[in-house]
Amino acid sequence: MDKDVGSVQSVDRALTILEILQENSKGLGVTDLAKQLHVSKSTAHRLLMSLLKKGFVQKDMETDKYLLGLKLIEFGQNVSENLDIRKLASGYLHELVEISGETAHLAILDNNEIVYIDKIESSATIRMYSKIGKRAPLHCTGIGKAVLAFLPEEKIKQIIDENGLKKFTDKTITDKEEMLAHLSEIKRRGYSIDDEEHELGINCAAAPILNHKGEVVAGISVAGPLMRISKEKLSRIAKEVLRVSQEISRLLGR
Amino acid sequence: MDKDVGSVQSVDRALTILEILQENSKGLGVTDLAKQLHVSKSTAHRLLMSLLKKGFVQKDMETDKYLLGLKLIEFGQNVSENLDIRKLASGYLHELVEISGETAHLAILDNNEIVYIDKIESSATIRMYSKIGKRAPLHCTGIGKAVLAFLPEEKIKQIIDENGLKKFTDKTITDKEEMLAHLSEIKRRGYSIDDEEHELGINCAAAPILNHKGEVVAGISVAGPLMRISKEKLSRIAKEVLRVSQEISRLLGR
DNA sequence: CTTATAGTTCTATTATACGGAACATAGTTC
DNA sequence: GAACTATGTTCCGTATAATAGAACTATAAG
The missing domain is CATH 3.30.450.40 (GAF domain)
Known part of the structure; x- marks a missing residue:
């Protein structure tokens, strides 16, 4: 496994979470995500907290699963426009x-x-x-x-x-x-x-x-x-x- | 300054970069970004490399500035649809x-x-x-x-x-x-x-x-x-x- | 009621992200 | 065209911040 020099592990992981969630539109739990990312539950959880705080993911109140956040709509619009x-x-x-x-x-x-x-x-x-x-x-x-x-x-x-x-x-x-x-x-x-x-x-x-x-x-x-x-x-x-x-x-x- | 417990510093910073770039549709250089983030150039640069590799930001070949990546359009669409x-x-x-x-x-x-x-x-x-x-x-x-x-x-x-x-x-x-x-x-x-x-x-x-x-x-x-x-x-x-x-x-x- | 499963918080450890310096590249000024 | 500036990129030793695993909750299942 090459060391991915010049980038930041935790950021890579956080962005990968977004990609994984994109594939799972019904949302995923912390444990599932941790497995797919090959990290511990606590690490996955902390990454999610960062994403959550900024609105890049949201937590579905009914199913308790995490999914992509509404903030991403804004970003998409913005990129399209500019x-x-x-x-x-x-x-x-x-x-x-x-x-x-x-x-x-x-x-x-x-x-x-x-x-x-x-x-x-x-x-x-x-x-x-x-x-x-x-x-x-x-x-x-x-x-x-x-x-x-x-x-x-x-x-x-x-x-x-x-x-x-x-x-x-x-x-x-x-x-x-x-x-x-x-x-x-x-x-x-x-x-x-x-x-x-x-x-x-x-x-x-x-x-x-x-x-x-x-x-x-x-x-x-x-x-x-x-x-x-x-x-x-x-x-x-x-x-x-x-x-x-x-x-x-x-x-x-x- | 509260410690933002339960989240990941570098992820927070990376996501903040995206927010800053959203405000600057013409793109920003590493130095400007580093200033706005209150981190060193090298840190800003490494964060950008992670974002770049995943397509969340792109580098404008003509102006050499970083701007939001096309990947975000996909995400936006995906969120809207689901x-x-x-x-x-x-x-x-x-x-x-x-x-x-x-x-x-x-x-x-x-x-x-x-x-x-x-x-x-x-x-x-x-x-x-x-x-x-x-x-x-x-x-x-x-x-x-x-x-x-x-x-x-x-x-x-x-x-x-x-x-x-x-x-x-x-x-x-x-x-x-x-x-x-x-x-x-x-x-x-x-x-x-x-x-x-x-x-x-x-x-x-x-x-x-x-x-x-x-x-x-x-x-x-x-x-x-x-x-x-x-x-x-x-x-x-x-x-x-x-x-x-x-x-x-x-x-x-x- | 017990057991299991998933989510969240805590903590000790060290890997990893950090800043600063060095280096590279380009754009300006004289 | 050299000297200078500004900016981007790479390197490296250090200490901070991210990590894994365990402990703790909270639900759900049996």
């Missing part, structure tokens, strides 16, 4: 670049547009901050459509009515009914495909990121030139983008 | 009984009806489990209306259309439009009043309990015979019921 989506997603975007060999993007929804807040390229190891901050419409970009599709029905209609469906290329969807059907299909399968609807020669697969309330807050995509991305490759990429988007959403408490 | 609303509310219901001298109820929404899951009476110190499990309609009870008012608009209409507005007393609201207006008023002020709409001679003030997503999951009320409750007393009670409902909702992460 989460920096860019930092959170960064590692995943790199993973997507690795897998696909193409460029990955992260964008958030702001004022009926998307704003790119990160972009990671395969070739250049340095980030191109130039494009970061760029805004794009919702109706004809991969991330835009993915985000739009997951907004509430009324909000979608409102945005379309307010902003229209401006034509960027011959492939841009400009008919409202067609767009609504398209979005509902995106919502069903979880990801969107941009088939040169914003810029000719560029294909893109994207998926939304949802927060703990199930609200769409951002989107990620992988995009690249048509010549390098076959239909088949794009659909493989789309699966990966979807998977990653779900992992990120999960981190947000989704 | 929360026993009855146990949670119990103390608060007793408080309401104390304040009002009348009977307090807790009910949850189930299948377009409310189900009473707790009832606490002033006179009898023992709980009357007889009434627990009883079902009642949404449109003419205090809790029912409070819950109904906080459902999504469409859901409200759907429920009314499906279940109708059955007349129980002369005061029962049976007109759909009148009911919708009534409900929107309830939503505005946060609490509902049942003025003999279900049972003659019984007045009641109720308010909804919302979960972390803002969804209504239950309601609480204080009810009593007309002869003991003046209009004025009822409105005083309603304020208390509202306050308590908000406190419980907050515990649920609202």
Whole structure:
């Protein structure tokens, strides 16, 4: 057993108690906990007293068992709220670049547009901050459509009515009914495909990121030139983008 | 300084670190934390290593500061999900009984009806489990209306259309439009009043309990015979019921 | 009533958490 | 670019604080 240098035994144990209690939602007694922790009853008890005093665990009055405390709800909320989506997603975007060999993007929804807040390229190891901050419409970009599709029905209609469906290329969807059907299909399968609807020669697969309330807050995509991305490759990429988007959403408490 | 007997110093300190980090959402360095904890840098550092290893804190790669870890989101979710609303509310219901001298109820929404899951009476110190499990309609009870008012608009209409507005007393609201207006008023002020709409001679003030997503999951009320409750007393009670409902909702992460 | 089981408090022992110093790293100032 | 500061990390001897086990309660079971 390695000595776990640089950390504090009793703290490790206390945190392990929390983990054990997470697995036992009906609560555990001191003796059970002591066994699982491989410590004496008195040690387990003292650790519990510290956790109890701070509200990290509570004692069920009826069963006399210890369970996770309400304080943890607060903490969870707090972390969710102050989460920096860019930092959170960064590692995943790199993973997507690795897998696909193409460029990955992260964008958030702001004022009926998307704003790119990160972009990671395969070739250049340095980030191109130039494009970061760029805004794009919702109706004809991969991330835009993915985000739009997951907004509430009324909000979608409102945005379309307010902003229209401006034509960027011959492939841009400009008919409202067609767009609504398209979005509902995106919502069903979880990801969107941009088939040169914003810029000719560029294909893109994207998926939304949802927060703990199930609200769409951002989107990620992988995009690249048509010549390098076959239909088949794009659909493989789309699966990966979807998977990653779900992992990120999960981190947000989704 | 009392010795905080029965707890573990290092655990207390580690948990305090989490509390301090909660107040500093942009993160803190080792030195700052050590100062606030009144311990040496090395101690603060070792405590952080334990917290870090378990994912309770994370280190921001860009600023090199420590902040609350994503693990806490999981815990929060877990606690919310496994929360026993009855146990949670119990103390608060007793408080309401104390304040009002009348009977307090807790009910949850189930299948377009409310189900009473707790009832606490002033006179009898023992709980009357007889009434627990009883079902009642949404449109003419205090809790029912409070819950109904906080459902999504469409859901409200759907429920009314499906279940109708059955007349129980002369005061029962049976007109759909009148009911919708009534409900929107309830939503505005946060609490509902049942003025003999279900049972003659019984007045009641109720308010909804919302979960972390803002969804209504239950309601609480204080009810009593007309002869003991003046209009004025009822409105005083309603304020208390509202306050308590908000406190419980907050515990649920609202 | 006795026995068993779990929770809580007490206490002597030593392992372990502690502070301070040393070292490392980076960011600033001149 | 050297000298200086501020901050993070590692090391180490010491004494404190955490530990195990026993004693003591409080319930529950037989």
